[in-house]
Amino acid sequence: MATVKNLLNTKGNDVWTVPITATVKETLKLLAEKNIGAVLVLEDKKIVGIFSERDYARHAAQEESMLLDVLVSGLMTRSIYYVGPQQTVDECMALMTSKHIRHLPVLDAEQKLVGLISIGDVVRQLLEEKETTIQGLENYILGREYSG
Amino acid sequence: MATVKDLLQGKFTQVWYVTPTSTMRDALKLMAEQKIGAVLVVEAGKIVGIFSERDLARQALEENIDMNTPIGEVMIRAVYYVTPEQSVESCMALMTVKRFRHLPVIESGKLVGVISIGDVVKQLILEKETTIQSLEEYIWVHMI
Numbered sequence: 451m452a453t454v455k456n457l458l459n460t461k462g463n464d465v466w467t468v469p470i471t472a473t474v475k476e477t478l479k480l481l482a483e484k485n486i487g488a489v490l491v492l493e494d495k496k497i498v499g500i501f502s503e504r505d506y507a508r509h510a511a512q513e514e515s516m517l518l519d520v521l522v523s524g525l526m527t528r529s530i531y532y533v534g535p536q537q538t539v540d541e542c543m544a545l546m547t548s549k550h551i552r553h554l555p556v557l558d559a560e561q562k563l564v565g566l567i568s569i570g571d572v573v574r575q576l577l578e579e580k581e582t583t584i585q586g587l588e589n590y591i592l593g594r595e596y597s598g
Numbered sequence: 599m600a601t602v603k604d605l606l607q608g609k610f611t612q613v614w615y616v617t618p619t620s621t622m623r624d625a626l627k628l629m630a631e632q633k634i635g636a637v638l639v640v641e642a643g644k645i646v647g648i649f650s651e652r653d654l655a656r657q658a659l660e661e662n663i664d665m666n667t668p669i670g671e672v673m674i675r676a677v678y679y680v681t682p683e684q685s686v687e688s689c690m691a692l693m694t695v696k697r698f699r700h701l702p703v704i705e706s707g708k709l710v711g712v713i714s715i716g717d718v719v720k721q722l723i724l725e726k727e728t729t730i731q732s733l734e735e736y737i738w739v740h741m742i
Contacts, residue, residue: 475659482656485697497742503651504635506658511626514665516658530742540726547720552699557740569715574694576722580687 454542454556455535457575458565465555465566467492468501468522475518477501487568488553491526497563499526502553532557535564542572602689602703603682605721606711613702613709615640618647618670625649625669635714636700639673645709647673650700679704680713686721689713 466484468477470493480489488502501522509525510517532555533542546569556565615638616625625637636650649669657663657672679702680689693715703711
């Protein structure tokens with residue numbers, strides 16, 4: 451059963467953040483640069499929010515404005531679900547589905563930020579597992595030696 | 599092996615769309631109202647593009663883009679699609695490789711729905727028989 455730790459081993463531990471003083475424009479630039487869909491917002495090294503493409507789309511629709519010079523703190527989501535490295539990918543899927551979210555920061559036992567996973571990372575992991583299972587079955591049927 | 603048809607079964611089959619002359623404002627309001635992350639762009643009964651939250655986030659940084667900009671100027675024109683008989687796994691592969699979160703479903707040349715990465719994950723959970731309802735009982739649901 452794959453864990454969050456396995457996901458991070460594949461994707462890496464980079465977590466992109468912006469300070470609470472960042473504007474929407476600066477934040478969107480970071481999202482574009484890193485080709486990601488969400489960033490954490492920090493104040494004095496503490497996580498105070500998460501800002502995603504969805505937050506932007508919903509606020510822009512409501513305000514009928516591009517909101518580029520607005521502070522990201524005005525649009526970010528303040529209640530943030532997170533997971534620990536030992537949790538399973540299944541638990542992540544259930545949480546993402548239940549709360550209708552696409553990103554989960556990963557905090558270790560000391561509450562230290564060690565990564566951020568997305569629904570895309572989860573799907574990629576599951577895809578890899580399916581291929582491994584299929585390959586493993588093929589090897590078994592053809593009598594190839596299992597060297598895992 | 600679950601197919602795209604299985605994914606559509608659990609969904610509302612209304613497909614929301616705008617036209618190339620609809621404004622960004624129109625598209626975003628529709629997406630917010632219907633709680634969706636992407637909208638198809640249709641002209642004379644044909645799909646001519648797709649516009650997503652990601653496209654908004656990237657286009658917002660371009661010059662001269664505002665809420666009055668016609669969707670035809672900011673939409674993505676190359677639209678990948680799937681058919682109802684395709685496996686959910688093939689959708690996962692397409693979404694992963696192309697970094698898409700939405701795929702229109704075409705059957706005999708007709709648009710019959712749009713599936714999202716969220717629909718795929720929901721299906722995968724159902725297959726694993728994980729109960730979402732009992733999630734609230736888990737002590738490990740952490741929040742900041």
